[in-house]
Amino acid sequence: MAEINTTTFIIAPVLLALVSVTGLMASDYHDILPGRFVCKPLASLAFIWLALLLGAMDSSYGQLLLVGLLLAAAGDIFLMFESNAAFMSGLVAFLCGHVLYALAFLQLPQHASALAISLVPALTLLIGTHFWLRKHLLGPMRFAVPAYIFVIGTMLVLAGGSWGQPGTWLIITGAWGFAISDLFVARRQFVSTDPWNKLLGTPLYFGSQMLLAASVAFYAA
Template sequence: MPEFFWELAKLPLLTGGAATIALVTADFGGWRPGRYLLKPLAAACFIWLALSLGATASNYGLVMLAGLILCMLGDITLMFESEGAFLTGLVAFLCGHLAYVAAFLQLPINTYGVLLSLSPTIILVAITLRWLCPHLEGPMRHAVPAYIGVIAVMLVAAGGTLGLAGAGLIILGAWGFALSDLAVARRQFISSSRINQLWGTPLYFAAQYLLAASVCFYSAG
């Protein structure tokens, strides 16, 4: 990790961490005003983190920043509970995943890392489709599998960074993001239990902070 990391990252990480904990508490307690305040704040903090660590100083950082902004838009949209809002959020997150793919492809590709990531990605996709498909209706029958396909591409592209500086942050962030989507899917299609947010929300924001932090390895180039 670059020496300057903690000095520059401390404030956005502490603020974002506190906002995320408060958001989980508000969601679990059913306090909706807290959700409207805290979710945008927690999302703004991962953009703040990327900017603090020099996202605008590299092609990788700029594309990653675009993905983070798209994910923030998805976060804001999903605060409103309707099918239209969910579809809009789904599109925003889908574009965010694609932006992350584009960011990873700014870096040299490790073929072994790509191949290594294929098996766990295929297993995740197969299990998720088998679990969700019986619960999908209307446009979701096509939209959700397409979204899962984009997630798979993102995971494989993240695997292609194996061995590079920051690869640990990238791979953990990509997988954390993908797994956190399971909580969103479960809430939308299977059960609205507040338990979904209890694990999905912190995992999602931790993943975004990891991806945002990865820009520090490329801020000089």
């Protein structure tokens, strides 16, 4: 009976995520500002809610990941506003979120062979992203974005290093999905503002956060 009740409760944040992300994508596509301001915080609430329901407070891994999720939600709020200051604030919030995710992954046993293997795709992403964006970066962004890319790479390597632990597929898939969704944010900010950035990046980002939030269940007491 307890398992049935738990499953029933989990459906609520998942449904909230599906409805709010769909509403957010529609609002962004049609440039409906009130819809964005309603749906984006709700979508962020969904992954925080899911983590709490699944026992985020019951382990050091879950606690650190939860702080990362809260920082990601703060970044989501900042990025609702169309200004350079808001973007920089969002960048800092997401940067700190990635650091917290990396610290969370360090709470799990790290395997040297898995770390070495995960280093290859992470470095490929880092180097490719740097060469892609460097000609588009001006002022402080010439330093802020490479630092952000480095932190993402570290987070990805540590996610890969957890291979073999419970919930590994959620951790690695969520971490890489989050990182790739950042590419769409960067493309929109520095390269092109076409609608595909949000149409592809938004569901990828929120889906990845839900996967990471779900991973805390494997370490709850």
